[in-house]
Amino acid sequence: MAEQMRLSKEALSADFARRVEELSGQSPYRCYQCGKCAAGCPFADDMDLLPSQVLRLVQIGDEKVLEARAPWSCASCLACEVRCPRGVDIARVMEAVRLLSLRKGNTPLCTADVATMGLPQIALVGISRKMTP
Amino acid sequence: MNSIAYYPGCGVADQARSMEHTARAVLQALDWEMQELPRWNCCGTVYSLASDDLMRHIGPVRVLTHVQELKLDRLLTLCSMCYSTLRRSERFLNEDRERLERVNAFLDDEPDYRGGVRAVHLLELLRDDIGYSALETRVTRPLEGLKVAPYYGCTLTRPRSVALDDPEHPSVLEDILEVLGAEPVPTAQRVECCGSYMTASDPSVVRRRVTAISEAAAAGGADLMITSCPLCQYNLDARLAEAARTGAPRLPSVYFTQLMALALGLDPALDEQVIDPRPVLAARGLAVEVEA
Numbered sequence: 480m481a482e483q484m485r486l487s488k489e490a491l492s493a494d495f496a497r498r499v500e501e502l503s504g505q506s507p508y509r510c511y512q513c514g515k516c517a518a519g520c521p522f523a524d525d526m527d528l529l530p531s532q533v534l535r536l537v538q539i540g541d542e543k544v545l546e547a548r549a550p551w552s553c554a555s556c557l558a559c560e561v562r563c564p565r566g567v568d569i570a571r572v573m574e575a576v577r578l579l580s581l582r583k584g585n586t587p588l589c590t591a592d593v594a595t596m597g598l599p600q601i602a603l604v605g606i607s608r609k610m611t612p
Numbered sequence: 613m614n615s616i617a618y619y620p621g622c623g624v625a626d627q628a629r630s631m632e633h634t635a636r637a638v639l640q641a642l643d644w645e646m647q648e649l650p651r652w653n654c655c656g657t658v659y660s661l662a663s664d665d666l667m668r669h670i671g672p673v674r675v676l677t678h679v680q681e682l683k684l685d686r687l688l689t690l691c692s693m694c695y696s697t698l699r700r701s702e703r704f705l706n707e708d709r710e711r712l713e714r715v716n717a718f719l720d721d722e723p724d725y726r727g728g729v730r731a732v733h734l735l736e737l738l739r740d741d742i743g744y745s746a747l748e749t750r751v752t753r754p755l756e757g758l759k760v761a762p763y764y765g766c767t768l769t770r771p772r773s774v775a776l777d778d779p780e781h782p783s784v785l786e787d788i789l790e791v792l793g794a795e796p797v798p799t800a801q802r803v804e805c806c807g808s809y810m811t812a813s814d815p816s817v818v819r820r821r822v823t824a825i826s827e828a829a830a831a832g833g834a835d836l837m838i839t840s841c842p843l844c845q846y847n848l849d850a851r852l853a854e855a856a857r858t859g860a861p862r863l864p865s866v867y868f869t870q871l872m873a874l875a876l877g878l879d880p881a882l883d884e885q886v887i888d889p890r891p892v893l894a895a896r897g898l899a900v901e902v903e904a
């Protein structure tokens with residue numbers, strides 16, 4: 480379950496917000512924190528930050544979001560994309576955060592050992608794409 | 613006989629042969645022929661959401677170029693994920709010619725993709741080309757008394773730009789069920805993600821999701837569920853069978869094409885499921901012979 484969020488002035492960077500914006504093609508500043516994305520996300524229970532909180536950290540340029548598990552629990556299901564009243568494609572923001580983390584050489588925060596036995600090929604292709612930059 | 617170019621994709625060509633077998637037979641009965649592309653490759657399964665990641669559109673472009681070489685502009689898919697990836701890549705490249713040019717430059721001596729090939733999901737072909745009334749005239753074994761919960765998953769109806777039906781209130785699967793004589797049991801879970809490829813990294817998350825999906829279907833009185841994606845099907849069958857050991861309702865799932873085959877008096881190819889749908893079908897007077 481997501482914890483209450485603390486904002487601090489340390490490590491804030493407008494540059495980081497811009498990189499996420501560029502990579503995702505989404506302006507994080509459109510988000511007005513209504514929380515609708517979080518309310519409907521089928522994986523919110525597995526996340527350490529709610530989707531709306533990920534958006535908030537990106538808005539204030541807090542790179543701590545790169546260490547969060549939440550983007551890795553996102554399945555790109557786009558339930559939030561069709562519901563956001565501000566037209567933010569949150570799944571794209573999640574992907575940008577994952578990619579920025581991977582491109583820094585960080586290990587993907589999915590469960591490390593991927594079981595391959597008997598799994599459909601499309602599951603393996605899907606998860607490999609998520610875990611590689 | 614009408615015909616349409618057909619792209620199986622890895623999921624259908626591998627573990628979902630029963631979907632292809634039944635789709636082909638049903639279309640044949642409706643006077644349509646699926647013509648498999650002479651060459652094809654994986655579409656990449658998941659669509660890349662990054663703006664700078666042109667590499668990941670190469671797979672879809674190669675597939676679409678094969679269609680263009682046949683001088684055709686439509687490509688039939690059975691798998692929801694292939695449908696989505698092919699359509700979204702096509703849109704992404706077509707809305708900015710510079711992207712398309714860069715991809716073509718990378719493809720070097722392969723033919724250029726010019727844009728404009730549209731992936732068509734079988735559900736669209738049934739609804740928009742063939743029509744429900746043509747389907748209805750072929751039904752020889754109405755699925756009367758059978759209660760079926762449709763499961764749409766994500767990629768048929770999301771994102772909005774390529775949705776083949778209303779993202780929040782789709783009806784195409786319910787409509788087809790009614791044509792087949794079955795009783796649709798729509799649930800709020802029918803458009804909520806099953807966990808998709810996380811089945812490879814986080815099976816417990818998927819087990820929790822398919823438990824919620826099958827509980828909603830069981831609460832509505834459904835006998836079984838239908839899917840249109842090999843990955844949803846795997847999760848709602850193999851993963852649900854695991855979850856059923858700790859209390860999830862053990863509801864069978866089949867591809868919608870299998871139910872269509874059954875209603876049209878064709879072989880429904882129901883012998884691959886982990887959770888066998890045949891007992892519940894037999895209980896509803898729809899016994900299927902087991903081949904020796």
Ligand code: SF4
Binds near residue numbers: 569
């Ligand atoms: S639904 Fe949209 S506007 Fe509301 S919190 Fe989520 S991203 Fe922000």
Ligand code: SF4
Binds near residue numbers: 516558
């Ligand atoms: S796309 Fe990601 S954040 Fe949005 S609802 Fe789906 S899992 Fe949650």
